[in-house]
Amino acid sequence: GNSVTQMEGPVTLSEEAFLTINCTYTATGYPSLFWYVQYPGEGLQLLLKATKADDKGSNKGFEATYRKETTSFHLEKGSVQVSDSAVYFCALGGGSNYKLTFGKGTLLTVNP
């Protein structure tokens, strides 16, 4: 079955540091890949997405590239801000049932 493994947190960075949150997946076929973000006290919001190999999703300075050869979709940002503090979820969608499989989430805290 489908599964997503993402980097365990928590991750604590200083403002303007470089961020990488690793995500790898197992799936049959050609899944779509997503990063969702959950700010404190809120629901999940889609951050970025990619639907096929070598696609790069980007939003708000975050990027992730769909790497089929390494089955990965790592999230990166060149310079994090305090406002980026949140929980980040990697997710995979595949198959005819259109369900999403989520990773366990990574808590990011950015200090001033």
Added chain:
Amino acid sequence: DADVTQTPRNRITKTGKRIMLECSQTKGHDRMYWYRQDPGLGLRLIYYSFDVKDINKGEISDGYSVSRQAQAKFSLSLESAIPNQTALYFCATSDAGGSVIPNEQFFGPGTRLTVL
């Protein structure tokens, strides 16, 4: 106005009580989902519905039931709540396909449920 709304936002109840969590959406999506979120476990799917007449169990459906009253409404019930059902519950919706990206889901703000 929010596209996916959940009521209540917070609820404290006692063991053995029946609880209903409600979800409404104005996105016109056919597909709706209920998840629970627990620290360190991510989101786990409880039930999902692809249209009013289609209800499916997710990975952790035991102790829960659902009702799809209309395209826009999907309710989750705990018939007899127990403490390990204390969690954050999310409703989500998605479109059926066509030109949109499959699987992209839109989430409500969540309901924090505490069972004492």
